[in-house]
Amino acid sequence: AQSVTQLDSHVSVSEGTPVLLRCNYSSSYSPSLFWYVQHPNKGLQLLLKYTSAATLVKGINGFEAEFKKSETSFHLTKPSAHMSDAAEYFCVVSDENQAGTALIFGKGTTLSVSS
Amino acid sequence: EPEVTQTPSHQVTQMGQEVILRCVPISNHLYFYWYRQILGQKVEFLVSFYNNEISEKSEIFDDQFSVERPDGSNFTLKIRSTKLEDSAMYFCASSVRAGNTIYFGEGSWLTVV
Numbered sequence: 001a002q003s004v005t006q007l008d009s010h011v012s013v014s015e016g017t018p019v020l021l022r023c024n025y026s027s028s029y030s031p032s033l034f035w036y037v038q039h040p041n042k043g044l045q046l047l048l049k050y051t052s053a054a055t056l057v058k059g060i061n062g063f064e065a066e067f068k069k070s071e072t073s074f075h076l077t078k079p080s081a082h083m084s085d086a087a088e089y090f091c092v093v094s095d096e097n098q099a100g101t102a103l104i105f106g107k108g109t110t111l112s113v114s115s
Numbered sequence: 116e117p118e119v120t121q122t123p124s125h126q127v128t129q130m131g132q133e134v135i136l137r138c139v140p141i142s143n144h145l146y147f148y149w150y151r152q153i154l155g156q157k158v159e160f161l162v163s164f165y166n167n168e169i170s171e172k173s174e175i176f177d178d179q180f181s182v183e184r185p186d187g188s189n190f191t192l193k194i195r196s197t198k199l200e201d202s203a204m205y206f207c208a209s210s211v212r213a214g215n216t217i218y219f220g221e222g223s224w225l226t227v228v
Contacts, residue, residue: 032214034216036219041221042221043119043206043219043220043221043222044158044206044208044219045219046216046217046218049216090158094214102160102163102171102173103150103160103217104160105150105157105158105159106157107156107157108157108158
């Protein structure tokens with residue numbers, strides 16, 4: 001069965017410092033992996049996705065994530081945090097060998113950015 | 116940029132009442148979904164819909180829930196007799212086809228009292 005584990009429920013950084021949001025996945029097949037962001041009172045916005053092409057995936061707003069099969073990880077990083085990055089971040093897995101219709105969400109990591 | 120739109124943004128209903136949440140998926144998308152997020156919990160898959168029928172559903176999606184595409188643009192989620200535990204944010208989503216990127220709406224916040 002597929003699952004994702006977000007290792008930190010809350011991460012706090014200062015503006016201008018690097019961001020690291022950790023995610024480990026479990027999947028029997030070749031997974032598609034995503035990071036979604038949810039700003040307060042907003043919907044879920046796709047940041048980036050991995051679908052078995054390049055292992056380093058670049059997304060919007062300067063975020064990127066690296067797929068590491070040996071570590072079953074898909075951590076999200078950004079070199080320099082901005083105040084507007086404060087939001088809830090979800091690591092998500094989809095089993096591409098099935099119909100691919102159901103996404104499995106992690107519990108989310110709340111990112112706080114202080115000035 | 117095309118987006119998934121949902122109405123209402125917030126609804127308060129009494130326990131036992133029927134609720135219909137409405138969604139307009141992105142126009143060229145063929146797959147439609149409902150997810151929900153109970154306050155403080157994970158986003159959970161409810162159902163996916165393709166070619167006018169349910170293609171996949173979770174254990175949560177019991178007989179109290181139904182989905183419909185009543186016309187060429189709307190996609191609805193009906194909860195027949197709401198319970199307190201149905202209080203959640205309900206997200207509609209769509210994708211061009213299975214396995215493609217899923218785009219989410221801003222959600223409909225349902226409060227059952």
